Amino acid sequence: MSQAQPDSLQHQTPALRMLVTLGGVAMLSGFLIVLVYQLTKPIIEENQRLAIEQMVFKLVPAASIRRDIELAPGLSVYAAYDEQGRLKGVVARGAAQGYADLVHLLYNYAPDCDCIKGFDILKMAETPGLGDKILTDKAFLANFDYLDARLDGEGKQLANPIVTVKHGKKQEQWQIDAISGATVTSRAVGKAINDSAQRMLPLLQPRLDEIRQIQPGQKPSEQQP
Amino acid sequence: MTNKAQIEIRTSPHAHSGADVVQIMRTVALALLPLAGWGVWRYGLSAALLLLTTLLGCLLAERLFNRMRGQPSSLGDWSAVITGLLLGLSLPPGFPLWMGLVAAFAAIGLGKALFGGLGMNPLNPALVGRAFVQAAFPAAITTWTPALFDGRFTNPVPSTLAWPFLRPDDIGPWLHERAVDGFTGATPLALMKYEGQSIPLTDLLMGGGAGSIGEAALLILVCGLFLAFKRMLDWRIPVSIMASTALFAWLAQLFDPSAPGPLIMLCSGGLMLGAWFMATDMVGSPMTPLGVLIYGVLIGFVTEVIRLFGGLGEGVMYAILLGNAAAPLIDQWTQPRVFGAAKARTSASARKSA
Amino acid sequence: MPAESLSFIFLNAALANNFVLALFLGLCPFLGVSGKLDTAVPMGIATSFVMLVSSISAFGINWILTSLEIEFLRLISYIVVIASAVQLVEMVLKKFSPALFHSLGIFLPLITTNCAILGLALFQTFKEYDFLQSLAYALGAGAGFTLAIVLMAGLRERLALANLPTPAQGAAMSLMLGGLLSLVFMGFAGLGGQ
Amino acid sequence: MSLHNPHIDWQTFTDGLWKENPVFVMLLGMCPVLAVTNSAINALAMGLATTFVLLASGLLVSLLRHQIPKQVRIATYILIIATFVTIVDYLIQAISLELYxxxxxxxxxxxxxxxxxxxxxxxxxxxxxxxxxxxALGMGLGFTFALLCLGVVREVLGAGSLFGVDLFGSQFEPWVVMVLPPGGFIVLGGWLLLFEWLRERRAAAQLEKEAARAR
Incomplete structure (x- = not known):
């Protein structure tokens, strides 16, 4: 190793030099990280905004304007409006334990029919070819054309909890017909939506009139921070 | 005379029981034949073809790996026959044949040949093959067909003859056409677990509902007892598995009366087949008497846990594989002398390195 | 975020999403130190211990970083603090329990660069676990790692006597065994999820 | 070894690609090798990200090699590496959120x-x-190559596609196990078996040739 330093040089390194080196490298890395962080931050935020927007507009096809609404600390939903500023849907998050890991999803609550219309998976680790049928199985997706989500008289909880039932046993509008062979994942979808809706809808309902208000000509997604 | 024989069974493993390995293997293979026959009677042509495929697949794989290593053929030891039959018996009757072939190659290759062949396989080869296809083709392996349907000896289930590498067609329409009464496409265990529906015990004993080809509890018991009396298998293993499964099922029922009871747990799914024919694989099970007991209880416990709390309906396969994996540890920790020696070695080595 | 129960977090980290067999974290010691039970057991215990320590430190750091809004320094802080925490543990052990140090000490430096430790810290941050959940997660991960490495060591000790095919002697066999164990652990999927 | 070999530079590069391949020969960095190779694109991205960190940290360490005192070198290296990893993390987030x-x-x-x-x-x-x-480039590309070896096999068998392009039509039944954790172990084990087997055959052929020459 011809280029290695002779050992004697390294033997008595003053503590100061070590500190200076470490400090210098630390400053250099701090500088680099902050630089890259500042440079990429707007791009990343834009990416995230686009990704959410894309999903929200996919769930609420008529919509083209999005507004974030904080119902409670840590509980945000996306209100989606069409060109004319009419509220078309409220998109919320849910999660429940599936077969392998948590199934994270977004679902669309349509205020007009007081029902849930459609969902999309944010993240899941379900078995490919089996659990992921929840995204492709036509019969299963048909459950979400109209899924009853009315609140009870007091507005404290759903009138009828949303449940997943065995394949072929669906009788009510608030039941989800499971995919045979993918029961666990089907249940996770139902549980995720139910858990989230039970918490979100009682908070959303009283504010619905306020949320419907949208100043014409303004793009709310830009005015919100 | 009889007393002496009993003492012999208790105190010594198979090696001392007189019969050599090949003889034992041959008898076990013969004991599996009634099960295969019963399976073919109930599920017809599909089951026969599948059993034949896994059997020939295992023999072919064994020969192939022999040749690759330049070794003499080990087909004569009957172990590949047992693996092939057990594998076939543990699969659903409508399983596509090409997938059965994949399972057979995985069983012999991954489960056995890689680790040096007979006597060296760390886990039960048939179960390795089944676990592999369970992970590889999760949809096909959970598609069940009814037993005793009309025309089963002339027409196989359509999924049986799926083209290699291609997905079998949905058997829904075919089932609909057969209009088998009350058939739901779910195994008794799944029905109980997900729908809270119970199954008549007679069905379970004879293998009436949907299930793998070899799930007929009563017949397995008979064949297993025959082998145990011939001292071809260690009866302590199936007995401890069954006892612990029953015990845990009983305990579970104390806490939650809707949980399936001991008898149902024992007779459903692959428990009997696993306990009598798979867990007793001499290579993968412990050798010490206490070890055998721990092994059985471990398998029973894990089976219960997966069946009651897991995402899967059935857990016998994974429980036995886990038991196999833990067998070397159980062996080592149930031999007091070895344990002491190992401990002394640890501290010595630590001292040395420090 | 649904509140995951502590028992579920523990079981999930130990079995269904076993750190080694499902997430591939800590593979180096899993493949390298699993040849003998004598070394595998202390390695598992030492790793579990360090996991607990670093999980607690990571929770603290993350809290500080989030309150100061400098999350972009998270990775650097984690790795530096975890490395120092291990050193600290080593020194404390050496002073107060030389016996324990002798059995675990040689493994501690190896563990610092073990991805399971940093992985634990990162995953618990990503999953936004609170303090108790993080503890359950760390305990589960440690138990799972120990279980995997001990099972592996038992099998490898038995196979040491086997007549393996020549290409399979060495890393390939260990990997295949890991694959089989990983297959077995798939049976625990969804445990405790209902 | 042969530091004064005029071809040393070329060899420095190629060693990492094959003879000292970090994955297949030295079995280093196994965690990402198995964890992210369930698709070819993930494997490629991880390989390139690692190559970038290797290059950048190699550059900085080499530049500062006379300045860094021996006692604190490991701490300094870790600091440098962590810096570039953080940078890569943000860059990937900026390039593609999906990949991230x-x-x-x-x-x-x-x-x-x-x-x-x-x-x-x-x-x-x-x-x-x-x-x-x-x-660093040789090692990084060797690492990427190994990741791709795994990623391609796992994606083709496990999903019937390559780089997201469907290969066999919709009737193909994928071997799901390949994209699951056991598949990672099994495919890497399979590659190692294959290489070892080839090496043995080559060695045997060499021996035979020498024996023939001696005769």
Whole structure:
């Protein structure tokens, strides 16, 4: 190793030099990280905004304007409006334990029919070819054309909890017909939506009139921070 | 005379029981034949073809790996026959044949040949093959067909003859056409677990509902007892598995009366087949008497846990594989002398390195 | 975020999403130190211990970083603090329990660069676990790692006597065994999820 | 070894690709190798990200090799590596959120990839900048190559596609196990078996040839 330093040089390194080196490298890395962080931050935020927007507009096809609404600390939903500023849907998050890991999803609550219309998976680790049928199985997706989500008289909880039932046993509008062979994942979808809706809808309902208000000509997604 | 024989069974493993390995293997293979026959009677042509495929697949794989290593053929030891039959018996009757072939190659290759062949396989080869296809083709392996349907000896289930590498067609329409009464496409265990529906015990004993080809509890018991009396298998293993499964099922029922009871747990799914024919694989099970007991209880416990709390309906396969994996540890920790020696070695080595 | 129960977090980290067999974290010691039970057991215990320590430190750091809004320094802080925490543990052990140090000490430096430790810290941050959940997660991960490495060591000790095919002697066999164990652990999927 | 060989630079580069391949030969950095290779695109992205960190940290370590005192060198290397990993993390997030979500925490786990620290300690701290870069590039590409070997097999078998392009039509039944954790172990084990088998055959052929020549 011809280029290695002779050992004697390294033997008595003053503590100061070590500190200076470490400090210098630390400053250099701090500088680099902050630089890259500042440079990429707007791009990343834009990416995230686009990704959410894309999903929200996919769930609420008529919509083209999005507004974030904080119902409670840590509980945000996306209100989606069409060109004319009419509220078309409220998109919320849910999660429940599936077969392998948590199934994270977004679902669309349509205020007009007081029902849930459609969902999309944010993240899941379900078995490919089996659990992921929840995204492709036509019969299963048909459950979400109209899924009853009315609140009870007091507005404290759903009138009828949303449940997943065995394949072929669906009788009510608030039941989800499971995919045979993918029961666990089907249940996770139902549980995720139910858990989230039970918490979100009682908070959303009283504010619905306020949320419907949208100043014409303004793009709310830009005015919100 | 009889007393002496009993003492012999208790105190010594198979090696001392007189019969050599090949003889034992041959008898076990013969004991599996009634099960295969019963399976073919109930599920017809599909089951026969599948059993034949896994059997020939295992023999072919064994020969192939022999040749690759330049070794003499080990087909004569009957172990590949047992693996092939057990594998076939543990699969659903409508399983596509090409997938059965994949399972057979995985069983012999991954489960056995890689680790040096007979006597060296760390886990039960048939179960390795089944676990592999369970992970590889999760949809096909959970598609069940009814037993005793009309025309089963002339027409196989359509999924049986799926083209290699291609997905079998949905058997829904075919089932609909057969209009088998009350058939739901779910195994008794799944029905109980997900729908809270119970199954008549007679069905379970004879293998009436949907299930793998070899799930007929009563017949397995008979064949297993025959082998145990011939001292071809260690009866302590199936007995401890069954006892612990029953015990845990009983305990579970104390806490939650809707949980399936001991008898149902024992007779459903692959428990009997696993306990009598798979867990007793001499290579993968412990050798010490206490070890055998721990092994059985471990398998029973894990089976219960997966069946009651897991995402899967059935857990016998994974429980036995886990038991196999833990067998070397159980062996080592149930031999007091070895344990002491190992401990002394640890501290010595630590001292040395420090 | 649904509140995951502590028992579920523990079981999930130990079995269904076993750190080694499902997430591939800590593979180096899993493949390298699993040849003998004598070394595998202390390695598992030492790793579990360090996991607990670093999980607690990571929770603290993350809290500080989030309150100061400098999350972009998270990775650097984690790795530096975890490395120092291990050193600290080593020194404390050496002073107060030389016996324990002798059995675990040689493994501690190896563990610092073990991805399971940093992985634990990162995953618990990503999953936004609170303090108790993080503890359950760390305990589960440690138990799972120990279980995997001990099972592996038992099998490898038995196979040491086997007549393996020549290409399979060495890393390939260990990997295949890991694959089989990983297959077995798939049976625990969804445990405790209902 | 042969430091004065005129071809040393070329060899510095090619060693990492094959003879000292970090994955297949040295078995380093196994965690990302198995964890993110369930698709070819993930494998490629992880390989390139690791290569970038290798190059950047190799450059800096090599530049500073006379300045860094021996006692604090490991701490300094880790600091440098962690810096570049953080940078890569943000860059990938900026390039594609989808990719970032697929790779998850494993990008940040590049920090503990022993290969990178190993290269910094064993090579970059002792060699000129150009050489260190060349070596890092070789190692990085070798690592990427190995990841791709796994990613391609796992994606083709496990999903019936390559780089997301469907290969066999919709009737193909994928071997799901390949994209699951056991598949990672089994495919890497399979590659190692294959290479070892080929090496043995070549050695046997060599022996035979020598024996024939001796005769």
């Amino acid at each position: 979500n697929a790779l998850g925490a494993f990008i940040q786990l590049i920090v503990v990839n022993c290969m990178i620290l190993g290269r910094a300690e064993a090579y970059a701290s002792k060699h000129r900048v150009a050489k260190s870069l060349l070596n």
